Amino acid sequence: MTKSNFTRRGMLKTGALAGSGLALPTIFTAQSAAAASFTNDPTGSTVTLGFNVPQSGPYADEGADELRAYQLAVEHLNGEGDGGMLSTFSSKVLEGNGILGKKVQFVTGDTQTKSDAARASAKSMIEKDGAVMITGGSSSGVAIAVQGLCQEAGVIFMAGLTHSNDTTGKDKKANGFRHFFNAYMSAAALAPVLAARYGTDRKAYHLTADYTWGWTQEESIASATEALGWSTVNKVRTPLASTDFSSYIAPVLNSGADVLILNHYGGNMVNSLTNAVQFGLRDKMVNNKNFEIIVPLYSRLMARGAGKNVAGILGSTNWHWSLQDAGSKAFVQSFGMRWGFPPSQAAHTVYCQTLLYADAVTRAGSFNPCAVGEALEGYEFDGLGNGKTLYRADDHQCFKDVLVVKGKENPDNEFDLLEVVEVTPAAQVTYAPDHPMFAGGALGECNPGA
Amino acid sequence: MDVILLQILNGLDKGSAYALIALGLTLIFGTLGVVNFAHGALFMIGAFCAVTLSRLINLSYVTLDPVKTDFLGNPAKIKTPYVEAWFGPETGAWLIDWSVPLAILFAIPVMIAVGFIMERGLIKHFYKRPHADQILVTFGLAIVLQEVIKYFYGANPIPTPAPELFRGSFDFGVLIGFDPNAIIYPYWRLVYFAFSALVIGAVFAFLRFTTFGMVVRAGMADRETVGLLGIDIDKRFTIMFGIAAAVAGLAGVMYAPINSPNYHMGMDFLVLSFVVVVVGGMGSLPGAVLAGFLLGVLESFASMNWIKDIIPGIDQVIIYLVAIIILLTRPRGLMGKKGVMED
Incomplete structure (x- = not known):
């Protein structure tokens, strides 16, 4: 008969030591990424987001609709209103207490649908107002210009309405992410x-x-x-x-x-x-x-x-208010009750982007753009009105179902202009990251700034 | 050949708008000596007169649909225009359908009033100031006016269709001996061309065949002498400002069905109209009309594919190229007179 020297307490101690030893590099890496200094690290009880939309110029109405959606998203993140798509979003880490417990506040800029004006307003929001993330826009030229600025400044850019292949093609950037579909x-x-x-x-x-x-x-x-x-x-x-x-x-x-x-x-x-x-x-x-x-x-x-x-x-x-999935219905109800009319696709995409950013920060446990980027890369989610969606790591482009629509012959009201004739599955619109139409650029390294 | 004829028609149509705006511009310059950069805004306000009258005629009372629901699940609202309730469905529908032509009657007094207020309230204070000051203040006024319109009507274009009778197009080619379907042209664009010709003719007739017009022409030629004869030429010039505003406004009203009005449409035409005035000759009314049609036709030709293949981008610069050539060869423009805008 042999006597074993192993005891239950000894096993637990050894296991704990071995486990922590194996986990040590990951913990250190994660902590170092999160703890590293970065642009506009929110140290107080609030965090500021920068909404950069056309408030003047030909796309001002689209910009106004984006701002309405941003306001709604901020209300929902701060636990106000009916919560909108927070209740249908597949991720459940957002609890309506701001982002990482910090109350969300926002500043706005006017892109004027001009690249130079958009860069100037984004720069001002980052440097003067301390915005930790910039989002918005209604033009690809503007989106590409602001994305480049955010990359240099070390903040995350969550693109609004931009449909050019180049935004996540030859002009893609590590700090930039697009929810909207492309050409x-x-x-x-x-x-x-x-x-x-x-x-x-x-x-x-x-x-x-x-x-x-x-x-x-x-x-x-x-x-x-x-x-x-x-x-x-x-x-x-x-x-x-x-x-x-x-x-x-x-x-x-x-x-x-x-x-x-x-x-x-x-x-x-x-x-x-x-x-x-x-x-x-x-x-x-x-x-x-x-x-x-x-x-x-x-x-x-x-x-x-x-x-x-x-x-x-x-x-x-990209999306239409007549969709009948739970996420779309929740968003239309929330937006409609607040503003009196259904949201546009521009409003939908920027609302989603705000929630996705907040969710990524919460999952990463940090506002550090590199940690947030890591949390968004390869992230799969559902419940935001487009079915199952993937934020592809290779190019920071969302892949989801696309709606084919037709102008209505006899609209019932002023909002009832388009009818959905086909929901094309995401698989049918997915392309290889090195597709020739998207070639010529590289994400590069994430820039935390500071 | 059919393509060339089609582009000539397009050019005449574009030229109609240029000529009407430039006519008002040069009228103001010739009478008051003011370079009015707010003239494009008057064109835009005219188009919004059509939008406003259309909205007024479409004012509706609301009843709830017992069956249908809106996007929030509430009973859908059925809007019935008051005009249909007051005058019967047929007359009401006719008034709604013909809102753009009816807006001509609405726009004339509105635009004359806008012109008077603009001239008496602001521009008269700049008569003796340098042209640069006039340009700055009227350009600022144009921006203010367009922002006011944007505040009330939004930034998106607002569809303002022509009456049902004039929607769609017809086979113009068959009328002049071409094969069927060779030259298809929209009805309303021909209406616009005819209307422009009518307005231009009316302005020329007014200046040539009325005593008022004769005094104005005399004032344009020699303001001091007319004043010495005891005629209040300033008052007549103010009235001419109102008429010029109405001409620009009418151009805008009738343009509304061609392209949906938006707050920026005045600026889109402003620079081109100034080029038209300069090419035609500062202060020359026939020159403005001639240059308007000429540049409209040239712009259309420059958009033809084979011309763009030979000279890429020519459609974007043709008007300015022609302006340079004409000003180099005829420094006073096509029909400009000595002494106007010259020290």
Whole structure:
């Protein structure tokens, strides 16, 4: 018979020592990342977020809707109101007591939809107001400019409405994160619907806004439609400042094209679509087919400007208030009760971004941008209105379902302009991180600043 | 050939708007000697007269739908326009449909009043100041006016459709012997062109065939002499400011169905209209009209694909290139006169 020297107490001691020994490097790493100094470390009882939206200029209405959503998100994070999507969000770490127990307050900046103005307002919020995170925007040019500034300053940038492939493509940054979908995803979601409705033998004519978003939108949709078998008759760039598109529409009439793709957004989209309908394109028969118009990126706020001209026209959108999942319903209820009308897709994406940032900080246990970035990278979540979503680590782009929508023929009210015709699954719009349309840039190293 | 004709039509249409705005601009410059950078804002206010009248005619009372619900699950609101309740559904619907043409009647007094207030309240204090001061103050006024409009109407464009009768397009080519579907043109754009021609003709007739117009023309040629004859030329020039404001306003009203009005539309036209005035010749009314149509047509031609293939970006600079060439060869513009804007 042998006597063992092992005792229960001894085993526990040994196990604890061995365990802590193995865990030591991770704990030290995590603690060192969290404890390291970083830009605008909130030391008091509050934390300041910077909401950088267009408060003047052509996208001011979209910016106003974003601000409403930000205010709602702050209220919900601080435990006020009905909690909105906090109750449907798959992560349950947010308890309505601010972020890490610090009450959330915010400052706002006016991007004016101009890159230099947007950078100046973001800089002011970081340097003067102590904002630990910057979010917002309604333009890809602005988003890319502010993302670069946040990278240099060492704060997290949670992009608002930006749809250019470049934001998480060649211009991606380690400190920048995008919840909104992109031009590639719009095209990938639209293509099967276009094939089903308009066939695979079509001739497309592109009118494209002459700036980063327009270029990537044109490249994406042309590639997707050509893969269907469509041919591209012409790609015409139009100046961003154009107001009357009649002289660009006129050549379409006798070009042999039977589809017009308007790679336009905002005022450009309203005017080009209105002009195209005025010139009778929708009533035209070409190549024995009905002439069709496509608007790859729809915005309900902008669609209002085009009035009845949007009827029957296909496009895509990141989110729509008519969705019936629990998250969307909670958000629409919360926003509608607070402001009296349903939220736009811009409002939805910035609300989600604010919650996702707060959630990442809480899970990381730190406001350090590098810790927050780590918490967001590869993070999978649900309950925010787009189904299961992944924040991909490779490029900081969210991958989720995309909505294909159509302008309603007979809207019931002023908000009822678009109807969802297809929910394209995330898998169908997912692309490889090294896809050629997103090539040319690198995330680089996270910058904590300070 | 059909494409060229189509672009000529487009150019004439664009030129109509340029000519109407430039006509008012040069009228103010010729009479009062003021360089009015707020003139584009008057065009924008005119378009918002159409929006305002449309909203007034669409004022509705609300009843609750017993069946449908709104996005919050509350009973949906049914809006019935008062005009339909007062005048019957058919007349009410007609008034709503024709709100843009009706806005002409609404805009004339509103724009004359705006012109009077602008001239008496602000601009008259700058008559003897340098042109640079006038430009600064009127540009500032333009920004204030557009921000006021944005405050009340928002930043997004507001759809203001033409009457049902003039929506859509027709086969213009068949009328002039082309194959069917070769030249399709929107009805309302032709209405706009005809309306512009009418307004321009009316302004010229007013100045040429009325005593008031004769005095104004005399004042434009020699203000001091007309004053020495005991005529209150300042009062007549103030009235001309009101008329110029109304011309810009009418251009805006009728432009509303072509592109949905937004607060910034005046600025979009302002710079182009100034180029039109300079190319036409400062203070020359026929020059403004001629240059308006000329630059409109050239701008349309420059947007043609084969021209852009030869000279990329030409559509963005054509107007300024033409302005440079004309000012180099004819420094006073196409129809400018000696002594205007010259020391």
